[in-house]
Amino acid sequence: MVDSVGSTQKLHRTVLSWDYWEISDRLDSDGGVFDQLRAVPATFTSVKEYKEVFEPLLLEECCAQILRGMEEGEVLSPHRAVVGAAEQRDDFLFVTLVVEAGCSEMYSNNDLVLISKDDPFGSNPNQQLHLIGFCESHSGAQGLLIKTLVAEDSQAGNVKGSQRVKAMKAGLQSKGSTWYLLKLSNMSTITREWVALQHAHLCPFADILTTGKPRALHESRHLDIPPGMKDTMESLCNSSQMDALKAGLDGTPVVLIQGPPGTGKTRTILNLLSVVMHSAHKGALELQRSGVGAAHGALKEEDHVRLWLKQSHWTQGKQDPREVIRPDADGGALPGRDCFGLLHTAAAVRVGKHSGPKAHVLVCAPSNSALDEIVIRTVKSGLMDRAGNMYAPSIVRVGVNVHHSVKSRSLDAVVESRLGGDKDGSNLSGPERDKMRIAVLDESTIVCSTLSFAGSSMFYRMSRKFDVVIIDEAAQAVEPSLLVPLVMGCKQVYLVGDPVQLPATVISRRALDYSYDQSLFKRLQTAGYPVKILNTQYRMHPKISRFPSKHFYGGQLLDGETVTTDTRQPYHNHPCFGPFAFYDVAGKESSPTGSASIQNKAEAQMVLCIYRELLHRFPALRMNASVGVISPYKSQVKLLRDSFAAALGEEGARLVDINTVDGFQGREKDIILFSCVRSLKKGRRPGSIGFVADERRINVGLTRARCSLIVIGNAKALQVNGNWAGLIYQAMTDKCMYRPRAPYTDWMASVVEGGVGPVEPTETEVAALEEISKKFWAKQQDYQLQEDAEVEMDVLEQVEEEDPGLCDEGAGEVKESTGLAPQKSKDGKKRKPSSAENASSKKAKAK
Numbered sequence: 091m092v093d094s095v096g097s098t099q100k101l102h103r104t105v106l107s108w109d110y111w112e113i114s115d116r117l118d119s120d121g122g123v124f125d126q127l128r129a130v131p132a133t134f135t136s137v138k139e140y141k142e143v144f145e146p147l148l149l150e151e152c153c154a155q156i157l158r159g160m161e162e163g164e165v166l167s168p169h170r171a172v173v174g175a176a177e178q179r180d181d182f183l184f185v186t187l188v189v190e191a192g193c194s195e196m197y198s199n200n201d202l203v204l205i206s207k208d209d210p211f212g213s214n215p216n217q218q219l220h221l222i223g224f225c226e227s228h229s230g231a232q233g234l235l236i237k238t239l240v241a242e243d244s245q246a247g248n249v250k251g252s253q254r255v256k257a258m259k260a261g262l263q264s265k266g267s268t269w270y271l272l273k274l275s276n277m278s279t280i281t282r283e284w285v286a287l288q289h290a291h292l293c294p295f296a297d298i299l300t301t302g303k304p305r306a307l308h309e310s311r312h313l314d315i316p317p318g319m320k321d322t323m324e325s326l327c328n329s330s331q332m333d334a335l336k337a338g339l340d341g342t343p344v345v346l347i348q349g350p351p352g353t354g355k356t357r358t359i360l361n362l363l364s365v366v367m368h369s370a371h372k373g374a375l376e377l378q379r380s381g382v383g384a385a386h387g388a389l390k391e392e393d394h395v396r397l398w399l400k401q402s403h404w405t406q407g408k409q410d411p412r413e414v415i416r417p418d419a420d421g422g423a424l425p426g427r428d429c430f431g432l433l434h435t436a437a438a439v440r441v442g443k444h445s446g447p448k449a450h451v452l453v454c455a456p457s458n459s460a461l462d463e464i465v466i467r468t469v470k471s472g473l474m475d476r477a478g479n480m481y482a483p484s485i486v487r488v489g490v491n492v493h494h495s496v497k498s499r500s501l502d503a504v505v506e507s508r509l510g511g512d513k514d515g516s517n518l519s520g521p522e523r524d525k526m527r528i529a530v531l532d533e534s535t536i537v538c539s540t541l542s543f544a545g546s547s548m549f550y551r552m553s554r555k556f557d558v559v560i561i562d563e564a565a566q567a568v569e570p571s572l573l574v575p576l577v578m579g580c581k582q583v584y585l586v587g588d589p590v591q592l593p594a595t596v597i598s599r600r601a602l603d604y605s606y607d608q609s610l611f612k613r614l615q616t617a618g619y620p621v622k623i624l625n626t627q628y629r630m631h632p633k634i635s636r637f638p639s640k641h642f643y644g645g646q647l648l649d650g651e652t653v654t655t656d657t658r659q660p661y662h663n664h665p666c667f668g669p670f671a672f673y674d675v676a677g678k679e680s681s682p683t684g685s686a687s688i689q690n691k692a693e694a695q696m697v698l699c700i701y702r703e704l705l706h707r708f709p710a711l712r713m714n715a716s717v718g719v720i721s722p723y724k725s726q727v728k729l730l731r732d733s734f735a736a737a738l739g740e741e742g743a744r745l746v747d748i749n750t751v752d753g754f755q756g757r758e759k760d761i762i763l764f765s766c767v768r769s770l771k772k773g774r775r776p777g778s779i780g781f782v783a784d785e786r787r788i789n790v791g792l793t794r795a796r797c798s799l800i801v802i803g804n805a806k807a808l809q810v811n812g813n814w815a816g817l818i819y820q821a822m823t824d825k826c827m828y829r830p831r832a833p834y835t836d837w838m839a840s841v842v843e844g845g846v847g848p849v850e851p852t853e854t855e856v857a858a859l860e861e862i863s864k865k866f867w868a869k870q871q872d873y874q875l876q877e878d879a880e881v882e883m884d885v886l887e888q889v890e891e892e893d894p895g896l897c898d899e900g901a902g903e904v905k906e907s908t909g910l911a912p913q914k915s916k917d918g919k920k921r922k923p924s925s926a927e928n929a930s931s932k933k934a935k936a937k
């Protein structure tokens with residue numbers, strides 16, 4: 091059983107022993123809380139080793155999260171607080187701090203706080219008395235119950251630290267003494283991940299998690315999709331989707347489904363839900379088949395299933411067969427409810443030898459938005475019953491920030507509707523309401539929760555385990571976060587995601603260095619675990635999908651039959667508007683004062699110019715927000731937003747969605763303008779173009795457009811990278827590379843009118859690009875960024891020799907990482923590591 095209290099105590103002992111100012115200094119000097127971090131290997135020898143690798147990485151990340159608020163200027167001002175009461179239990183001192191009226195609401199349970207004698211923003215804060223505390227609960231209108239660690243040995247022999255703790259203990263025990271209280275960060279998610287990690291041995295697939303090897307399977311476990319459902323599904327799904335849907339029917343406990351952009355991941359998840367709930371052993375399906383008929387025949391069919399279930403449960407001495415006729419939790423929402431209630435409850439014959447008559451499925455995702463997409467689509471389209479007809483399943487969405495369109499499916503709304511007719515319902519006490527919530531979770535067929543929320547205490551108190559867990563965006567979660575739903579136990583897990591897109595956001599640079607951002611999906615795939623790939627995309631015009639298919643999916647990504655016609659647009663009559671075009675702008679990158687990010691003014695002007703010309707010629711584009719502008723760099727995003735607002739007014743600028751590549755993951759637009767920003771810079775490490783070279787970021791950036799992808803970048807600067815060289819090669823040979831000349835407005839008008847054509851590449855240019863691509867592909871077999879950088883280095887030297895005039899002066903390069911928060915560098919400037927930097931750091935360590 092999961093002991094969340096015991097393991098949380100262990101986490102608190104570690105985190106509350108940290109000296110806030112000391113860890114802050116250590117992180118500044120590139121040291122972290124742990125000296126001995128280990129890179130995440132592809133496989134582990136034991137669960138013990140698994141925990142030993144992940145624990146310090148999780149704590150390192152926790153440390154970075156605590157410091158992030160202060161670094162990003164996000165922490166609130168400190169509040170004055172007075173000690174109301176204090177009580178010591180074991181090594182912990184529980185202090186009630188009373189804050190001014192209206193301030194206590196700014197703190198939540200599980201917040202980490204800094205308690206200090208003087209203003210923490212005053213001079214020499216590290217010299218003050220201070221201690222990290224954990225907000226346990228609210229106490230009255232203005233009180234906060236704060237847990238602190240006051241064991242003097244918690245400072246590991248640090249005499250100064252022990253003296254500080256001793257003085258803090260005495261101070262906090264003095265009723266009426268005054269302090270400053272500063273909120274640092276919330277610990278809910280980290281705590282749930284930590285608890286899950288401590289219980290990794292309870293994960294039913296711990297052997298697969300550690301060895302990365304599939305299990306031997308038993309023939310008797312094999313289930314089949316009911317024929318009616320199968321026929322309908324085959325008419326809606328392509329063969330790779332069908333393969334993915336069938337992948338778990340043989341009882342495979344862990345199924346990996348990789349869905350490149352636009353390949354129908356969500357559609358597959360919805361169908362998977364139907365399959366998981368209605369597939370059955372051959373015997374049951376034979377019985378069902380013999381009863382298939384008209385409306386009354388459906389009931390007859392149920393009788394057969396019920397008989398079969400009765401018999402099988404009687405022989406197995408398992409579940410009470412009366413369960414079979416229990417209506418679905420929310421009573422179903424279809425006309426003819428009685429009939430359907432019985433039909434789809436009894437019909438949900440899942441299956442597996444021991445799982446009872448109805449599957450209990452948990453659907454998770456790292457983000458609320460991904461989760462809501464599934465809930466919205468499930469509610470809108472319904473699921474498929476055995477006969478291939480759609481029905482409204484019993485589904486409940488747990489957690490906060492539920493999308494307004496599915497609010498009626500939120501746990502609290504379902505509880506309220508249960509209490510609807512009950513006059514006494516509104517008088518239910520907190521614990522009674524909690525019991526009701528847990529009952530709803532037990533009874534609902536499908537429960538949807540974010541990964542983090544699946545670790546809330548409600549889930550641990552459920553009496554009915556989940557049979558199947560389906561995790562969407564599984565490649566965008568760190569491994570401990572994926573463990574959260576798994577340690578509660580289930581029979582099967584489906585991980586759906588795409589490791590070739592952006593991974594989880596990890597803030598700690600050190601944890602990134604040791605591959606903490608790598609998902610379980612990616613690790614298992616690297617270890618050779620079988621993966622089902624959805625291989626047909628329905629989003630992008632084939633001229634857009636060609637490059638990502640070749641470069642990121644080994645040429646396996648095919649185009650849906652109708653995608654060419656579906657994405658054809660009148661603006662394609664002007665090749666400068668796509669489906670694919672590259673504008674080679676020789677602008678200069680620069681860092682605005684006080685920013686670690688970079689921008690490129692010439693590119694911003696070009697983007698605006700293309701957008702205006704598009705809207706001028708195709709006013710229909712004004713009708714819907716069909717254009718997106720993206721850039722890898724936050725500074726460029728800001729510059730673009732400002733330029734659009736200045737040129738088009740707030741109203742006009744609202745029509746276009748401008749965001750970072752990371753912010754666009756999972757989204758699509760008809761037209762995407764992608765500003766790459768990087769330019770040639772003398773003095774920069776040859777061959778480096780920072781994090782715009784991260785292939786996962788390139789992949790996401792280039793796969794957001796449905797109809798037209800227009801890239802604006804400096805070809806010479808970008809082509810030092812093999813992937814970019816490939817894209818530029820495609821633009822050159824497809825005759826859709828343009829070289830703008832100032833003034834851009836006039837030049838653009840003549841391009842659209844056909845006065846200026848695309849670049850006619852010289853043989854030397856094409857040969858050079860081919861050469862880079864060839865070298866790059868030769869290394870693709872065993873692709874490592876570091877090796878790639880060596881290729882890039884040769885090429886950049888060659889480019890600089892050819893055209894030194896294109897290189898501008900500049901010092902060392904500015905880096906941005908996949909993480910959101912900047913880390914301070916030794917010189918005190920905020921900075922982020924690039925993935926290339928991470929890779930080289932890993933390599934250095936390996937050496």
Ligand SMILES: Nc1ncnc2c1ncn2[C@@H]1O[C@H](COP(=O)(O)OP(=O)(O)OP(=O)(O)O)[C@@H](O)[C@H]1O
Pocket residue numbers: 326327328331349350351352353354355356357358627628629650756757758
């Ligand atoms: N087998 C199919 N036949 C025709 N169209 C399909 C098929 N599968 C998916 N689609 C269509 O492809 C589009 C993308 O599907 P879906 O949203 O499920 O993909 P996704 O992989 O979740 O997308 P994303 O990459 O944004 O996560 C939708 O318009 C969907 O209707």
